[in-house]
Amino acid sequence: MTDESSPSLAPPSPLRFRDYRYYWFARFTAVMATIAMVVVIGYQLYDTARTDYGMSIKEASFQLGLLGLVQFVPLAVLTPVAGWAADRFERRRVAIFSNSIDFGIAAALGWFTWTEALTLPLLFGLAALHGVARVFSGPAMSAIAPNIVPPAVLPRAIAMSSIAWQSASVIGPAAGGLIYTAHPTSVYIFAAALLAVSALSIGRVRPVMPPPAEVRQHPLREMVDGLQFTWRERFLLGAITLDLFAVILSGATAMLPVYARDILHAGSEGLGFLRAAPAVGAAVVALGLAIRPIERNVGVKMLWAVAVFGITTVAFGLSTHFLLSLALLVVMGAADMFSVFVRGTLIQLNTPDHMRGRVSAVSGLAISASNELGEMRAGSMAAAMGPVGAVVVGGVAAVGVTAIWAWLFPELRRARTFEPQFKQAD
Secondary structure: OOHHHOOOOOOOOHHHOHHHHHHHHHHHHHHHHHHHHHHHHHHHHHHHHHHOOOOOHHHHHHHHHHHHHHHHHHHHHHHHHHHHHHHHOOHHHHHHHHHHHHHHHHHHHHHHHHOOOOOHHHHHHHHHHHHHHHHHHHHHHHHHHHHOOOHHHHHHHHHHHHHHHHHHHHHHHHHHHHHHHHOOOHHHHHHHHHHHHHHHHHHOOOOOOOOOOOOOOOHHHHHHHHHHHHHHOHHHHHHHHHHHHHHHHHOOHHHHHHHHHHHOOOHHHHHHHHHHHHHHHHHHHHHHHHHOOOOOOHHHHHHHHHHHHHHHHHHHHHOOOHHHHHHHHHHHHHHHHHHHHHHHHHHHHOOOHHHHHHHHHHHHHHHHHHHHHHHHHHHHHHHHHOHHHHHHHHHHHHHHHHHHHHHHOHHHHHOOOOOOOOOOOO
């Protein structure tokens, strides 16, 4: 019998487990640091392009699109390696390695900001290096959680992890924008300190070794196995690619510096709040899911959440009022969090432990591709039709993708619970 046969016996809070508490805090501090850096990098790049290089709004918007592209390239190239590393090496050490890269980036950005030596090539190069750090962090951190809490607690642990992510995503951008306004260099000192704390916290988690494989294959063969596993399982493939294409088409994050500076006229402080707004909605949803996780009709609810995300993106693109734009971004974040929770829980519960690093890497690549390529898509379209047109057209396209995926992958509509939706491949 599963725990679902006794619904009155609720699983304990994941925070009752010592290792999970350290894991949660490490995730919270690392996300706060990196998102604060990313927000400021975007603003510095756009401002540098407009001020130092004399670019127009459309030309500078295209530079923001390129920023997404340079972060995606290392993710695309290194994702198989990162997934293999998470399944082959001690997972805490992989996570600490990625934190160390970001620590070095924060130190470099702080120095060049203080000396007023920032250039577009330098910002692009450090953004690409941040992509390297992200690609190793995601699979390792995702593969740690199922090993430090019991399976019955995992849905709540994933929701609590999302609270860490989203609450840090609220505080990080707002703090980054305010600190940057007060003293530009200080934001990178703030980020470096948080990254050091994160590394120490994850180091306090008990060692999480990858499970021993019966037969070790060549690393390239193991990397390919992770891709093939995801490709063969239509349910996983549908869930991952739905997010991929919906966010590529509807992502408005790259345009937030444009909206903050030239449409809503809110400056760097306003950009911090605009970047934090989606995380406010996401944090509220994550808290609700941690207290009372959904149990029924999870697939249909995920599809509706993606559709709401696209519709709200259209409304945001048309808004010229700061407070209305903030409210719409909150709704976008709430809808996105719902979709992320369903997809993340299904992936973790339906993947064998010896494959978790590689499957998490595939999922992470889809998420990163959707974010970074979405920024490139938005920047390119903004160069052609302006930022408003790029956001509105993208939101409409995301709604269309949701309808198409509901038809192409009926497995998504039919998913009633978080129970395995397919027979696990060997």
